[in-house]
Amino acid sequence: MARVVLRNLRKSFGALEVIKGVDLEIEDGEFCVFVGPSGCGKSTLLRMISGLEPHTSGAIEIGGRDVSGAEPSERGIAMVFQNYALYPHLTVRENIGFGLSLARVPKEERNRKVDAVAEVLQLGPYLDRKPKALSGGQRQRVAIGRAIVRDPEVFLFDEPLSNLDAALRSQMRIELTELHERLGSTMVYVTHDQVEAMTMADKIVVLNGGRIEQVGTPMELYESPATPFVAGFIGSPQMNLFEGGAARTMGCDVYGIRPEHLTISDGAGQWVGRVRHVERLGADTIVHLDVPDLGPLVARVDGGLTYAIGQQVHASPDPERAFKYRG
Amino acid sequence: MTDRSLTARNYAMGVVALLLAFVVFIVPFLFVAINAMKTAPDAAQLDFSLPERWVFWENVVTTVQTRDYALLLAYWNSTLITVCAITILVIFGAMVGFVIQRRPSPVSRFVYVLILSGLMIPPAVVPTIWVLQGINLFKTLQGMILIQVAYGLGFTVLLFRAFIATIPRELDEAAIIDGAKPWQVFFRVVLPLLKPVTVTVIVVQSISIFNDFTHPLYYLPGRDNVTVQLTLYNFQSQFASQNNLLFMNILLITIPPLIVFVFFNRQIVAGMTSGAVKG
């Protein structure tokens, strides 16, 4: 069984420390998403788990075995890259079967396994094509197929959907989730997109500047973000965060309130502001306000409500759901 | 400026360029070809008139037979040197380019500097001959092959390195995860992708090695070691009046590389400019 455990993992490139001590336990069969802004070290962390990047100090365990010194191919992992990394000179069948042919698996068995994977991913008609002749979504499937055929204990994904268009991305999100349910393997998934994190993860690891900011289920992170960073990162539209004088009047250093936890009214309310911009999404409407006491404020209100630009309105936070941070 | 005058100007410039190319490339070739078909006294004039008597075939036969079929021996020697040197160049060039591009380290950077200096510093002939004599390779085809490899390696490595830089590193990493050993990464993933640049290297280097004049002149003296360009001496020193045979010889040794070039020039350009992974 493949629990993945990272103990005080560090990584430096020369003098630059990129991963600054990460402790993490990923349970067997869990879908774990690393999320964080670009450059925070997500890929580096994933590549250290894969063994492509040696770590500077600390330990990595996969399935109870310390793999700190092991070759990538000995770690029981498979990886799907952002740009797919399909072998351009090989057909889809050879791409998927490449690892098996390296391992000198007999041809019949190899074909049988490749066919089985192609069946799952609906790649049957394309098995004799070169990657060049495939669409982005199909290439992505081939890359996933190449991972599945290795029958790994842990799947590693590095932003696998970021080269796809929006429609295909949401479809692939569902397919990946279903694949995870079907295979039951541990999956570690890197993304900078908090929507992917929220929709797919069993466990989200929020990274910031080479450190873990918070670990939890999507709803835990949404309902009780431990730091202003997590509060601002999880949720869309972003949480309204205020520092300085505005926050001090509310008795804290950082004050946060989600757009969906604000009520807008014409009558009395906590803050008075003017409507600067209105985004109509149909079911919801996002209202951007200028509040003299605070600065810009975003509220999510029912789609049926309308506001004119420049109109003066009152906004009130739900005090139960406001976040107050110190330090 | 109107569209019409623009196209007229483009047209005129095209014609001028073609004329220039004609004067620079075709006229000398025509001169050689015409004189190669003249009789000896006729060719001694060294002018552009048509031959008084066309003696194409006689000249071919005489040229080939001169000095006990030296031209055929030269073809054999040059071909052997070219094939062996190219084989070594491609294999080593690709491997060295791969290591230098993929594994940056002080050692590989130092090797890269050496390779660049090999391109820039002119070769020293006399010390090279000392070295060849010291290892008993002077006046041997093996020695000549190694010399050609040494002279060609810098450029070859440079071409391979630049091309390998266009192959995404993730491809190597995917192969490593699939369980490939380093040599399998090279031979099963990278090498097959090097086809365009390999064609370029083969064509460019084989023409320059096959046509080499100075290096065989310095390092490969001896009747049995003659290479194609050195056959020109057959008609230079003996008699002054054998220009027709000299030109026929030029024609005969120019044609094989020309054919290669005509057939492969598309691939050559493609290999120079393209990356490995398209679309």
Ligand SMILES: Nc1ncnc2c1ncn2[C@@H]1O[C@H](COP(=O)(O)OP(=O)(O)O)[C@@H](O)[C@H]1O
């Ligand atoms: N091979 C490398 N050499 C030097 N610095 C690197 C290397 N790889 C990544 N980095 C640095 O490490 C940091 C984290 O990179 P990465 O893990 O790719 O971030 P993310 O995937 O979260 O966007 C970045 O600041 C990046 O510049």
Ligand SMILES: [Mg+2]
């Ligand atoms: Mg990344």
